[in-house]
Amino acid sequence: MLSIFQRMGRAVLDALRGMGRMGTFFATSLYWTVKPPLKFGRVLRQISFIGSKSIPLIVLTGGFTGMILGLQVYYTLRKFGAEAYLGPAVALSLIRELGPVLSALMITGRAGSAIAAEIGIMRISEQVDALESMSLSPFRYLMTPNLIASLFSFPLLGAIFNVVGIYGGYIVGVRLLGLSSGTYFSGIQDFVEMGDVTDSLIKSACFGIIVFLVCCYQGYYTRHGAEGVSRATTTAVVMASTLILVWDYFLNSVMI
Amino acid sequence: MxxxxxxxxxxxxxxxxxxxxxxxxxxxxxxxxxxxxxxxxxxxxxxxxxxxxxxxxxxxxxxxxxxxxxxxxxxxxxxFGYLFQGGALFDSMTIFDNVAFPLQEKTKMKAAEIKDRAEAELAKVGLSGMGHKFPAEVSGGMKKRAAFARVLVMNPExxxxxxxxxxxxxxxxxxxxxxxxxxxxxxxxxxxxxxxxxxxxxxxxxxxxxxxxxxxxxxxxxxxxxxxxxxxxxxxxxxxxxxxxxx
Structure with missing residues (x-):
């Protein structure tokens, strides 16, 4: 009986310790982000890796998401004789919800996993210790560039996803199903407000922080060789994806 | 001490x-x-x-x-300088960049001085002309020597x-x-x-x-x-x- 309580207690303590360690990790990353000098070269390299190199994936997924959305929403609206609202329905679904969430999930799969693996390999091959041994902070060289790059890239990629998605919906609604182009775009102009766009960007930035935090943290605390790197990468992707959806709900509760 | x-x-x-x-x-x-x-x-x-x-x-x-x-x-x-068991060279950098890295980050030396210094250290450990290679492209012994050059370049006590x-x-x-x-x-x-x-x-x-x-x-x-x-x-x-x- 005692051992059950001991196990429960140990699990709770481990969870608390993990949360504390993650909080400290994030605070340390922020400290090194505001402490000059900033490593601009590394920041640009990470923006290129997380941002620029994700554009083809974002365009592809954004385009098809918009097309699927156009098809499904058109089918539903037609039942109510409200096909004219296809434009705003597609745009609002993308801007308020699907754009930030799906783009964040895509970037997590492409860049988040790679970041966790890269830092994990640097950890097990003592490259992180080598930085420390030279009195150079791994946070300045590895974490800060990823944090800044995520904060820039996620909102921009989310915006690209939205725009491409809206044109995907346009191709299906206007080109294939015969809705007028003016109806599609004027509806978007009438119903999409600046607040929707701002909320979308804020959401994307929050997801960027989540992906940075989880992936860099998992990589930084990798242990036990190749198997440890594999475990850290898997955990990073699963945990970041789950947290994106959980955090999305809380953000929606506040924003709506 | x-x-x-x-x-x-x-x-x-x-x-x-x-x-x-x-x-x-x-x-x-x-x-x-x-x-x-x-x-x-x-x-x-x-x-x-x-x-x-x-x-x-x-x-x-x-x-x-x-x-x-x-x-x-x-x-x-x-x-201090620390020579790690596996060398711990940064695998995304060339041997030369590894040796030059501490000089770039911790001193105010000019690029030309850094180049001369890093090449001189590589020569001392017998790695002249190997600076353009990546750690994955050289043998274990060369990695150790390159890592040693990276340690020596800062002249540790x-x-x-x-x-x-x-x-x-x-x-x-x-x-x-x-x-x-x-x-x-x-x-x-x-x-x-x-x-x-x-x-x-x-x-x-x-x-x-x-x-x-x-x-x-x-x-x-x-x-x-x-x-x-x-x-x-x-x-x-x-x-x-x-x-x-x-x-």
């Missing part, structure tokens, strides 16, 4: 260091020997503050590395060698040992070496300490260690096992 006092460290309830204490004098080559899993690398990382002890002190000319943090710790580490000859053939082992002595003579550093290479390591060491069972079992000159009365030290130095049960 370095005073290690009552160092204790446990990992997941397993006590690795149980009150280790020894002193390293300025300018000497001090070697730590001991069986696998006895905590030699852990001990070395304590000297640089990469691992914090549960209890005990590491004094370097009066500064307790185990107690300082942040900028103070980084300042104390500036006196104390160099810590973590099993610098692991995985090398006997000729390369000898060349690394010669490099350690050559570096001491030319750069004037104090060296702490963790090694398994017995008896070869005795030839380059001023003093040797044997770590066993979480304590420093015996410290002495190579001659004293070779002629030790302590049965555990004697068995280790002669490479005698204690029977199948011990294996």
């Amino acid at each position: 370095i005073d290690v006092v009552g160092l204790h460290k446990s990992f997941n309830g397993q006590e690795v260091l149980k009150g280790v204490g020894f002193r390293v004098e300025k300018g000497e080559v001090f070697t730590v020997i001991g069986g696998s899993g006895q905590g030699k690398s852990v001990l070395l990382k304590h000297l640089l503050g990469l691992i914090k002890p549960d209890k005990g002190h590491v004094y370097v000319d009066g500064t307790d590395i185990a107690a300082v943090t942040g900028e103070e710790l980084y300042k104390a580490r500036d006196r 104390i160099v810590l060698f973590d099993e610098p000859t692991t995985g090398l053939d006997p000729v390369l082992v000898d060349s690394v040992h010669r490099l350690i002595v050559w570096g001491r003579e030319n750069y004037g550093y104090t060296a702490v070496v963790v090694s398994h290479e017995i008896p070869e390591i005795f030839d380059i060491s001023d003093r040797v300490g044997m770590l066993d069972g979480g304590v420093m079992l015996q410290v002495g000159t190579p001659g004293e260690i070779k002629g030790s009365d302590n049965p555990r030290v004697r068995r280790f130095v002669r490479g005698e096992s204690e029977g199948a049960a011990q294996f």
